[in-house]
Amino acid sequence: MRTSPTFQYNLQFTALLSASVLLFILYFVGRESIPLINEVGISAFFADNGWYPLEGQYGLAPMLVGSLLVALGAIMIATPLGIIAAVFGQYYAPLPLAKIYQATIELLAGIPSVIFGFWGLIVLVPWINRIAPPGASMLAGIIVLAMMVLPLVILTTANALTRVPPTYLRSAQALGLSRWGIIYRIALPIAMPGILSGVVLQSGRALGETMAVMMVTGNVVQLPDSLFQPIRTLTANIALEMAYAVGDHRIALFVSGLLLLIITITLVVMAHYLKARRYGQ
Amino acid sequence: MVSNIKSKYAANELNLNKAKFKHNIIALAIWSTALLTVSLPLMMLWTIGVEGFPQLSLQFLLTEPTHAGRSGGILPMLISTLWILCICLVTVVPIGLGCALYLSECVTADSTIGRIVGLSLDVLSGVPSIVFGLFGYAVFAIQLGLGFSILSGGLSLACMVLPLFIRTTEQALRACPTAYRRAAEALDLSLFAFVARILLPSAASNIAIAFIISTGRALAETAVLIFTAGYVTRIPSHWSDSGRALSVHIYDLSMNVPGGQPNAAATAVVLMLLIIVINLVAHRLSKRWQLLE
Structure with missing residues (x-):
C-alpha cells in the first residue's frame, strides 16, 4: 500500500518506544543496583548472614527461598486443577454452561490481588490460626496465590486446547475413542506445549505477586521449616521497606528487584520458546 | 461350545x-x-x-475519610483513582495504538523487527508489578523530579498496562477482513487513509474492548502505586499532588490501621463492583460485535 514516510515513521517510533520500555526498566533498575553490587560483590546477597541492611548484611537467600516456595506451592495446586477445569469448559460442559463458565473465569482472573489478600487476612489467616498459630504463614500465602493463579491457568490451558486441530478430534471420535480417551490420548498431549507455556508464564506471575502474598504470609525473614511458619518474599520485602529505606538499604532493595526481574524474564523467555514449538510435532 | x-x-x-x-x-x-x-x-x-x-452508602462514596480511614468515606480515593486512570490511559492509548498499527500493518509477525518488538512486549507483560513500582519511583519520582504524585503513578501504571493494550488492539486490527485490504489497495488508498477511514472504524468496537480490559487491569493494580502515587488521603487538586488509589486504600486500612477492616471491606466492595461493571461492558460489547459480523 502507498504510504507517506512520516506516517510510517510515527508508527515505527511508537513501536520502538513501546519495545524500549523494557530496556529502560532494565537500565534504571540495573543502574540503581550496580554501586552496591560492585561494593560488596554478588555473593554477599546469597551468603547466609541474614538480612540486616543497616549493618551491611544483605542476605536475600531466605526471602528468595520464601518466594520460590510460595510460588511453587501455588503452581503445584493450581496446575492440575486448572487443566481439569479447562477440560471441563472445553469438552464436558454443555455449550450455554461453558459460556457462563468462561465468562466467570474471566471475571475471576480480573479480581484485584489486594482483594485476594484482604480475604486471606480476614478469613484464611484466622482459620489457619485455629489449627496452628500464628496463622499468617507460608500455607496461607500458597492458598491465596493458588486461588489467584488458578483462573489464569484455566484461561491459558483452554486457549491451548482450542488450538488442537479439530480433524484430530474427529478422527479419534470416528475410531470409537471415548470422550475421556480423546482428551487424555489426543487433545492433552497435543496441547501440552501450550499448556506448559501457560504454566511457566503463570509461575512468573506467582513469583512476582506482591500484595496478596504480603498481606497473609506474616513477613518474618526466615527459612521456614514448616508450612505453618511465617515467611517473607522478595516482593513483600521491597513493598514493606521501600517507604523508609535510604542509602545502601535502598540500593539493596533495587538489587532484589533486579533479581526478580532476571528470574521472571528467564521464565517468560522459556514460555515463549515452549509456545513456539509446533503443535503435534 | x-x-x-x-x-x-x-x-x-x-x-x-x-x-x-x-x-x-x-x-x-x-x-x-x-x-x-x-x-x-x-x-x-x-x-x-x-x-x-x-457500611456502603451514598454518604460513604461522597465524604472524606476520618480517623485514618476507620470512619468516613472514600471520596478522595475515588477522585485520585480516576485521575491516575486518566493519565495512564491518555499515555497508553496513542502509543499503544501506534505500536499495534505498526505491528499489524507495517511488519509481518515473523519479520525480525516484529519478533523483537513482540518478544519485548511479552517479557514486559511478565515483569512483576513491584518492579514497575521501583522503576517508576527511580525514574518518574526521583530522576524526573515528579515526586510522589498522580503523574508519576499514572505514568508507571501506563508502562505496566501498555503491553496488554497493544496485544489486544493488535488482535482487533488483525481481525479486519483481507478483502478490505485488497479493496483499499485496488483503489490506491494511502495507508493513512486506509487506517483512518476503514481499519479503525471497522475495528472500533474491538479496540474499545481492549481499552476496557486495560482499564480493568489498571484499576486492579496496587503495588505499582504505593511508591509512585503515594498514600495521601486528601483530594488531589493538581496532578503533581500525591493521591491514594482505591486498591492502596484497601491495603492500608487492612494492614496498617487497627479497626480499619470494616471500611476496607466496603472499599473492596466498591472496587469489585467497578471491576464487574467493566467486565460486563466488555462482554456486552464483544457479543454485540459478534452479532454484527
Missing part, C-alpha cells in the same frame, strides 16, 4: 460396563473440580460482600 461363546460375550458386556463406570467416575470428578474452581472464589467475593455492604 455354545456356553463358551455366551460366557465370552457376557464378559465383554461386563468390560463395557466397567468402562462406562470408569468414564462416569471421571466425568463426575471433572464436574466437581470445575464446580470447586469457581465456587471457592465466588464464596470469597460473597464473604467480602457480606462484610462490606452494611
